[in-house]
Amino acid sequence: MLESVLIANRGEIACRIIRTAERLGLRTIAVYSEADADALFVKMADEAYLIGPASARESYLRIDRIIEVAKQSRAASIHPGYGFLSERAEFAEACAQNGIAFIGPPASAISAMGLKDAAKALVQKAGVPVVPGYHGTRQEVDFLRGAADEVGYPVLIKAVAGGGGKGMKRVETPADFDAALESAQREAQNAFGDPRVLIEKYILSPRHIEIQIFADGHGNVVHLFERDCSLQRRHQKVIEEAPAPGMTPEMRAIMGKAAVEAARAVGYVGAGTVEFIADGREGLHPDRFYFMEMNTRLQVEHPVTEAITGLDLVELQFRVASGERLPFAQDDLVIKGHAVEARLYAEDPEKEFLPSTGKLWALDFPESENIRIDTGVQTGDEVTPFYDPMIAKVIAHAPTREEALAALAHALGETLVAGPKTNVTFLKKLCEADGFKAGRFDTGFIDRNLNMLGAVPQETDPEAVRLGALRLVEAFIDTENYRSLMRHDSSSSPWEHHDAFQLSGARRQGLPVEVDGERTDVILEWSRSGQDQGNVDLAAFWGSGVSRALDHDMSADMENFVLTDDGVIVLRNGRQTRVSLYDPFNVDLEHLNAGNSVKAPMHGKLVAVFVTPGERVEKGQRLAIVEAMKMEHALLAPMDGEVAEIAAEPGAQVAEGARLIVLKTEE
Template sequence: MFSKILIANRGEIACRVAATARKLGIGTVAVYSEADAQAKHVSACDESVLLGPAAAKESYLRGDKIIAAALAHGAQAIHPGYGFLSENAQFAQDCADAGLIFIGPPAASIRAMGSKSAAKALMETAAVPLVPGYHGERQDSDFLRGEADRIGYPVLLKASAGGGGKGMRIVERSADFDAALASCKREAISSFGEDKVLVEKYLTRPRHIEIQVFADSLGNCVYLFERDCSVQRRHQKVLEEAPAPGLSEQRRAEMGQAAVAAARAVGYVGAGTVEFIADYSTSANGGAFYFMEMNTRLQVEHPVTEMITGLDLVEWQLRVAAGEALPLRQDQLHIHGHALEARIYAENPDKGFLPSIGRLQHLRTPPAVEFALGLQDGTPAAVRIDSGVREGDAISPFYDPMIAKLIVWGVDREAALRNMAQALAQYQVVGLATNIGFLQRLIADQAFAGADLDTGLIERRRESLFPPAAAVPLDALALATAALLMSEQAQQQSSDPWSISSGWRMNASLLRGLQFEDEAQPYALTLEYASAGQHWRLHSAEQIAELSLPSMQDGWLQLALDGRRVQGNVVRSGEIFHVFCGGLHRQLSYLDPLSHAGDSEAEGGRLTAPMPGKIVAVLVQKGAVVEKGAPLLIMEAMKMEHTIAAPAGGTVEDVLYLVGDQVSEGAQLLEFKAA
């Protein structure tokens, strides 16, 4: 076994690898960029090395610097995690040439599976079923459009060297093909350095089922069952679970054997995932299944496999890389219970899942054991959190905006869903937008709860998953009011009885107007001081409630509202009150009547950048007359393309940036005059 390894990654996966290394008594070396100098993964390792500036291409993608750091610090092997250089065949070869063990498959295996086109040709010879499509070398747009016409719409364009949902476009009709191809190629060049694409038939009710495989250098290869990753947005996974609901033992064995055949076809060693797409459009029990791709690394969603098997897959990686045999045979592997993983992202689902940038001002998580495996002395760990950030850390525009992976276990799927609902209700984040509320709606949705799964579930259930904003309940308003009162009392310095915040008056009670608002509506309240700082009457538009005895216990704000006990947590950031109550997060703005700030001005014709990024396409010229919704320009941010569209019909009065320009968040991109 190794005595020291270098972890060539960041965030939660670097912390995850470091934890297993520590358990095995292996020393660890972290690498970091200037943006990550204080990051959690740096402190999780024994030693650390600065690679360079924040941009990945100048730090985490600098294989030469990483290899030099490993040699300088006496590491015998490099664990690449996932993303960055994990599927870079040249980096794997460079490690070998430098005398370092690459904790992953041989470079030849990565090359074989690195090109989706070449991989599909290889799988065809290994008798692994393939989706109908074109995977060849010709790339001129007329030819590719002709192939799409031949296959029949809808088709899926995929970057041949792609992954993680990047460089993928669904095309519904021939007329849209050229624009989709151009966008796909731009994103492929930006993310992977090459723009070769393949064209495949797009299945209308597919499920995305992947098989975890493991092989050693002694010729042994097993599959560790499947994960259902069907719930996706923009081809990126949102929820994963294991085992796949409704999958028969016969189909599980068929897919597992096909995955092992795929791994053997490329001489695979280590952890890998063979991804299949299963056609559920003709049969509720699943029709044909087809090979999509093989990920030659550990997957983001590997914890659900660990939770149902009780195995540490990173430990298996280290043992296999050190030349040991696989710890178990196929007949020794068994499924225990059910596991779900939710990816908690800094993003705004209501704004097209736009990534959010900012600092984690407040972070409270459900009780969990980090890196705990599914079976601890026979007792499952119900909740596990894999995270690479702490309270106070920033989510920057340079890397993936994941905050954490929340993994839960249950004796069956229903129990796992209950555990997930409870854990999400306890997760609190202030400082940036998150997808927690969306995840809560998703797991409660009738289709997901009933295992009616396919990759189009989110779009299919859009009406229920993106409901109109609901009014804030009185409980949350009362908590915000109580927090305001307690804050005022704590800050009260004056002994003037006429201004003291208890509301005392000589011959009458004080009536005080309060105004909160959220994105949906304003909330006008009247607070009647019934006694000195202990009891109030809260008047809302719908009712009058008795409010009394706010207090803090174990970090929770408690009060009595019409005799009911109400408990929640209120985090104040300036005039914004974040209220966590009943498992929901409500954000309320307090409109201080003493403030002279007026209403914010509407942006009108200004079209601004939603985050820092780069202009990759300008689709209009100065003076262009456009209709509402017309695409005006495209910017790239956080490795995704974002189209800036016309807010109304009108005229483009000026285009303020050119292709290739870097823009900051909030920068005005165009001058636009509505008709």
């Protein structure tokens, strides 16, 4: 067994690798960027080294710096996790040149399978069907546009070196092709250092099914069955499960054999995944699946495979890298039950899943024998705009698919997270959706059911606002005075209380607050009740209703209220409502009177601006691109008008709500 490992990654996968490495007795070495100085994985590792600024290109993608740290720390091996450098052949080669074991396949296998076009050509020669499209080397815009026309719309533009949905764009019409191509190339360059793309026919009613393979250095190759990853959003997986619903033994055998032969063809060693797209219009059939790509690394969704096989894939990676043989043959492997994984992201489903950043004021997961939590953050950590927005993976394992989905839904319902907006309630509704539970789904299921899943703008919850205001009174406004009232302390002078004292009737006063950043007023009312009028009731009026203080110490109800430094987050019906005291002196002068401004929808990087001052624009026209958490978001003109000002330069980091472009309209 290897003596030590440097984890060239971050977040939950770094934590997950460290746990197995420690169990096996390996010394663990972390590398981290300035943004991750206080991260959980840094604290968990035996040693940790700073490798650069927050930008991945200046830290986690710096091969030279990581190799330097590996030599400095005398690391016997490097585990790349997934993403970043995990599928970079030059990284595997650099490890080999410096006598460091790379926990992954040889550089030759990464080169052969790491580029989608080359991989498709390789498996096509072996008789594996591939999706129709252009998989060549030419990259001229006119040529690629012509290839798309020949394939027929809709098409997919896919980064040659891509993965995880980065650099992938679905294009419905020729008019949308150029903008989609430009965006895909830019995402591919930023994420993988390679802007090249290929063009594929978009398969209708597609099911995304992948085969987990494992190979040792002695010629043994097996598959560990399949995973269904069809529940996707923006080509990124949301919920994965194993085995795939509707999979027949015949089709499993055929797909498994194809995956194993693909691995043998490139002399593969270690963990890998062969991904297929299946035409699911009439169920799964052995003659209706196509090779998409091979991921030459561990996958995010590997826990579901671990659950149904009882194996630790990271341990197997370490053992294979140490020269050991696989401890089993294909016939030794059996499927045990069903497993489902949900990816908990810091994003706002009600605002088109925009990334959400900020401090995690509360984070708590349920404990259960059939629930596994993989996370890289804890209460008090910051979710930054620099990396993937994943907070955790929640995995359920049960004897049947029905039981696994029910267990996952229950676990998501018991998960407490406050701070950045998250998709936790969205995930729960997905698990409970009739079509998904019945196995009637494909990669377009989420997009077709956004309303049912609550992924559309929602009205502010009035009860949450009122309860938040009541909690503010106790926590921030003359707390001792409030408590004395609730203790029925009638001995003190009424003039000493800040309770809107008046000689008759209920005592009322307005409380200026901000609700999710919007200014409003809640009316507070103090009144006496009981036979001797000795009890004091506090009520809050907002909207058309009224709420009353629940007890003498609302802070005891932490499942509903989470205090922040300037207010309270109310958790109700799976939604977060942030209520804070309004500060009239805290005025954002930069954005004052900026009604015609196009603002940054989240913290991120302004990567492109497509207009200039004085230019006329039309409503809906694309003005700029902001990148956050590895994804691009287009900013569109909210009205017809003229560009009056460009307030930020491309390449600048921008805060949520920052003014980027100012428009003026004709009066």
